[in-house]
Amino acid sequence: MSAAVQCVSVLGATGSIGTSTLDVIARHPDRYRLHALTAHTSREALLALCQRHRPAVAVLADEADAAWLRERLAAAGLDTQARAGEAALVEVAEASEVDVVMAAIVGAAGLLPTLAAVRAGKRVLLANKEALVMSGALFMDAVATHGATLLPIDSEHNAIYQCLPAEHRGGLARHGVTQLLLTASGGPFLGWTPAQLAEVTPAQACAHPNWSMGRKISVDSATLMNKGLELIEACWLFDARPEQVQVVVHPQSVIHSMAAYSDGSVIAQLGNPDMRTPIAYGLAWPQRIDAGVEPLDLFQVARLDFQAPDEMAFPCLRLAREAMAAGGTAPAVLNAANEVAVDAFLAGRLPFTAVAELVARVRDARPVLPADELATILDEDRQARQTAQAILVRMLEETI
């Protein structure tokens, strides 16, 4: 029996996850149709996606860009409506005709539309880890209250989801799970010393050894902040305490993560490093569909290595663990400071090793508030960014 056609909104359609999502969807025209595709400023890329995938709605940040797109869509004879702004993002995330929302905007900008999808009870495919890091308890409460189906797309969390029993709510111990083993590639600078790290360029940091990804997450992988954000993400998704999540450096990125059980079993999910696998899993769950991914050739992989992370050379992992332990708004502050630091690094203003320093200095300058109100989280995000900008200026002056 064929499944009913699912209507999908892809938030962040022009990005790395968005592109992979559209690749999987295009393989299954019998299963999926598109309601909306969104982008920030990439209007040419969004126009090309509209021509190829024919969504009902396309969203850009700016009204002038939306007007540009509207004109081109009309000229091409497409009836896609072009919209602008955050309200339009929220609208396409919660629209009644939408069944599935791919949350693939990068950074804090994804929080409101992702939360809107959750509050509308959608199937939410969560790639935008920053949204959950910022608003953990509030986000998970909203999932439960509004009956949303939350499926992790981040490769490690998708792997853990696959390694846990189908019904794993109510604490890991209840299901005999003793530990979550979160794998990390180690990034492009695995084994480098702090002195070597001080000299690295944005191009080097964005050259991930195994995955092709957007620039922000690539830098996060290089600093190990990505693993720190993922540790926080795992705690919220799987109701785990930070000490139940062990980070295991596995340079091949073939094992995407594991769950350890009380009887000594360790269950792992393996596959080629291609995000179309977790995306297809999220789209089709609980069924399986073709994702266009090459079968894993274990003879070609040949060996799987493991080692502990170097938290001296890569302090961001420790900073994230400490933020999770501090609770409240601490993870939102960590995230905001990191976004400012990564932007400054990518702009050539801040050395790679100063990313962790800036994050730590912002953390020390901000209070930890209860994070039970969205307004508090958004306000702390804004204030942490202002603090980060001010500290960044001081840090740049200190180095002159």
Ligand SMILES: NC(=O)C1=CN([C@@H]2O[C@H](COP(=O)(O)OP(=O)(O)OC[C@H]3O[C@@H](n4cnc5c(N)ncnc54)[C@H](OP(=O)(O)O)[C@@H]3O)[C@@H](O)[C@H]2O)C=CC1
């Ligand atoms: N790439 C990967 O393999 C993985 C990514 N993730 C997570 O998925 C998310 C997306 O990552 P990735 O695809 O790599 O990122 P990209 O930078 O490739 O894409 C980001 C997307 O978000 C849009 N966007 C950027 N800023 C805004 C904004 N302020 N408002 C609205 N839309 C915006 C971009 O539009 P425009 O093109 O116009 O800038 C683009 O469509 C991140 O949270 C990342 O951590 C998780 C696991 C793996």
Ligand SMILES: CC(=O)[C@@H](O)[C@H](O)COP(=O)(O)O
């Ligand atoms: C593909 C994916 O999920 C990324 O988050 C990836 O995990 C980055 O790799 P590392 O952070 O392990 O280097």
Ligand SMILES: [Mn+2]
């Ligand atoms: Mn990941």
